Amino acid sequence: MLLYLINKEIKLELRNKYALGGIFLYVIATVYTSYLSFKNIIHPATWNALFWIILLFASINAISKSFVQDSNGRQLYYYTMLKPQTVILSKMVYNAILMTFMSLLCFVFYSVFINYLVQNLAMFLLVLLMGSIGFSSILTMVSAIAAKTNGNFSMMAILSFPMLIPFLITLIKVSKLAVDGIDNSVCYPYLLVLLLINIIVVGLSYILFPYLWQD
Amino acid sequence: MANLKWWKIAAIVLVLYAIIAGLLMPVPKLPILHESIRNLYFHVTMWFAMIIILLVSLVYGIKYLSGGKQYHDIVSSEAAKVGILLGLMGTTTGSLWANNTWGAWWVNDAKLNGAAISLLFYFAYLILRSALPDEDKRARVSAIYNIFAFTMMLVFIGVLPRMTDSLHPGNGGNPGFGGYDLDGTMKLIFYPAIIGWSLLAVWILNLRVGYKVLLEKIQNN
Numbered sequence: 001m002l003l004y005l006i007n008k009e010i011k012l013e014l015r016n017k018y019a020l021g022g023i024f025l026y027v028i029a030t031v032y033t034s035y036l037s038f039k040n041i042i043h044p045a046t047w048n049a050l051f052w053i054i055l056l057f058a059s060i061n062a063i064s065k066s067f068v069q070d071s072n073g074r075q076l077y078y079y080t081m082l083k084p085q086t087v088i089l090s091k092m093v094y095n096a097i098l099m100t101f102m103s104l105l106c107f108v109f110y111s112v113f114i115n116y117l118v119q120n121l122a123m124f125l126l127v128l129l130m131g132s133i134g135f136s137s138i139l140t141m142v143s144a145i146a147a148k149t150n151g152n153f154s155m156m157a158i159l160s161f162p163m164l165i166p167f168l169i170t171l172i173k174v175s176k177l178a179v180d181g182i183d184n185s186v187c188y189p190y191l192l193v194l195l196l197i198n199i200i201v202v203g204l205s206y207i208l209f210p211y212l213w214q215d
Numbered sequence: 216m217a218n219l220k221w222w223k224i225a226a227i228v229l230v231l232y233a234i235i236a237g238l239l240m241p242v243p244k245l246p247i248l249h250e251s252i253r254n255l256y257f258h259v260t261m262w263f264a265m266i267i268i269l270l271v272s273l274v275y276g277i278k279y280l281s282g283g284k285q286y287h288d289i290v291s292s293e294a295a296k297v298g299i300l301l302g303l304m305g306t307t308t309g310s311l312w313a314n315n316t317w318g319a320w321w322v323n324d325a326k327l328n329g330a331a332i333s334l335l336f337y338f339a340y341l342i343l344r345s346a347l348p349d350e351d352k353r354a355r356v357s358a359i360y361n362i363f364a365f366t367m368m369l370v371f372i373g374v375l376p377r378m379t380d381s382l383h384p385g386n387g388g389n390p391g392f393g394g395y396d397l398d399g400t401m402k403l404i405f406y407p408a409i410i411g412w413s414l415l416a417v418w419i420l421n422l423r424v425g426y427k428v429l430l431e432k433i434q435n436n
Binding site for chain 1: 280328329332333335336339342343352355356358359360362366370371374375
């Protein structure tokens with residue numbers, strides 16, 4: 001059932017192409033704006049921080065519509081047919097896939113236009129993957145909460161920032177290590193923290209979403 | 216005074232004791248800290264009281280989710296407000312202390328960032344509440360956010376500061392207060408001060424909840 005729902009999300013997304021295209025265009029436009037503003041960044045810390053900030057806002061933009069796009073009728077249909085846990089997990093997995101593609105695209109464009117400074121590519125890609133999964137699980141749950149307030153975008157940002165900032169700071173720290181080509185063993189404790197936050201968010205969402213859902 | 220409950224009297228006595236003894240009793244002479252070590256009785260104890268009162272908020276949030284009683288929601292939200300008050304007091308006392316000890320009102324320290332983000336969490340909680348007009352929905356959604364806020368706060372002030380060095384006294388990886396070099400006399404004031412500020416917080420909460428319950432009664436009539 002979980003796979004079926006994920007499949008449905010992907011099909012739905014591919015069907016109205018403007019949403020998916022909009023997200024990718026948002027990323028590309030932001031990177032290009034940064035390129036025009038900064039031209040070329042040679043300082044690794046700045047390069048790294050800017051990359052993650054672009055990705056942060058792109059993620060908020062991409063995921064904020066997760067629960068808004070389902071019409072009331074469809075939600076009622078889910079409500080009678082499915083366990084709420086299945087719904088939240090399917091959305092999280094789908095968003096994680098979407099975010100992974102988006103962050104890879106963002107990385108490629110960012111490298112082409114602004115600069116490529118990564119020395120430990122494998123670790124950087126791992127961090128990128130962890131970041132995508134983390135952003136998607138945090139933002140999916142927050143978007144479920146924000147949808148209850150008739151889904152305005154500023155509410156999404158206000159509610160998600162306290163959760164995202166520590167996650168983002170840890171991400172920036174560990175990806176800076178990867179950019180500088182520091183040995184993998186130094187990165188592991190940070191990856192562990194990212195994993196911990198991820199597990200907590202997914203676990204809490206799994207427990208609490210049923211309460212959120214009943215209307 | 217006749218109808219003052221015992222714990223309210225205890226709150227008055229303990230807070231007075233913390234203030235008077237905290238400012239007058241001898242303290243160990245440590246480098247850098249000197250007399251500013253007395254802030255331990257105010258700054259640190261207020262953080263303790265904040266955690267306790269936010270825990271109350273969490274527990275009543277969970278109670279609301281399992282029972283659906285409006286009273287639980289009132290306690291939960293008012294406790295969060297008292298927690299914010301204590302958090303602001305803790306930040307202010309810490310900031311005053313930092314300006315004298317470190318020479319700056321605010322520094323980039325893992326603990327300070329954790330505290331700021333925790334406050335941000337609870338401000339967001341209040342905004343979320345005000346954005347939901349429907350009573351039942353507001354209680355339910357905000358209780359869920361409350362559980363998130365408290366759990367994440369534990370991670371931010373409990374786990375993340377351990378990853379980096381902090382400027383805080385007794386640090387170097389470990390944020391526990393065991394490193395404070397507490398001697399006997401300091402413990403004699405420190406622990407009662409925690410209890411005193413916590414009781415005071417509960418008292419404020421008690422008044423706020425009573426006020427809200429009365430308000431609810433008037434509106435329903």
